Amino acid sequence: MHKNSKRNSNSRVSHTEANSVDAEKEKNESENNFVELLPQELTFKIFSQLDIRSLCRASLTCRSWNYAIRNSDSLWKPHCMTVRAVCRREIDDDLESGYSWRVILLRNYQKSKVKHEWLSGRYSNICSPISLPEKTMYPMDADTWGEILEAELER
Numbered sequence: 001m002h003k004n005s006k007r008n009s010n011s012r013v014s015h016t017e018a019n020s021v022d023a024e025k026e027k028n029e030s031e032n033n034f035v036e037l038l039p040q041e042l043t044f045k046i047f048s049q050l051d052i053r054s055l056c057r058a059s060l061t062c063r064s065w066n067y068a069i070r071n072s073d074s075l076w077k078p079h080c081m082t083v084r085a086v087c088r089r090e091i092d093d094d095l096e097s098g099y100s101w102r103v104i105l106l107r108n109y110q111k112s113k114v115k116h117e118w119l120s121g122r123y124s125n126i127c128s129p130i131s132l133p134e135k136t137m138y139p140m141d142a143d144t145w146g147e148i149l150e151a152e153l154e155r
Contacts, residue, residue, distance in 0.1 A: 035064045044072055052079050052109065076101035083112040086119070089143060114138040118148045124155060 035043050047069055050058060055076075059069040069075060080101050084091040087108045094104040117123065140148075 033062065033064055035068050040068075043068055044074060047072070047075050048078070052105070055079075070102065073101040076105050080105045080108075083108050086112040086116045087144075089147075110138045111140060111144070115140065115144060115148065119151050121151075121155060124152060 034046070038046075047055065047058065055069060059066045080091060083105060090108050090111065091104055094107060099107065
């Protein structure tokens, strides 16, 4: 019984020490976190220099970065406008439906890559579904397939 109470006492001390170490680590991270230190305008200016992949990776860094990136439509809009060059109808429909720029980009980014490949003629020589590269395909609606078919017929 005496050993058991000693073990519980040690585990309480370790738990308290662990919480203290975690609190100290969080304090140090907070002091080095430019998102929490700089004015919001500067933070967004920095993040606006990132491409889509880097922006998504930065949002995984910590909670404050995730919150700042996730909740700033101004960071996502320029990337959406790039995707809109290929997916105008899809982007416009999503805007009318009230989606945020971030959600619109998430909904259309992969589709825009595949649609661009189709429209540029990359898959013009494919004769059967077996010949399609599975990893690059993305589900598309009938209107998108109609656009692709029109482009193929014009070639």
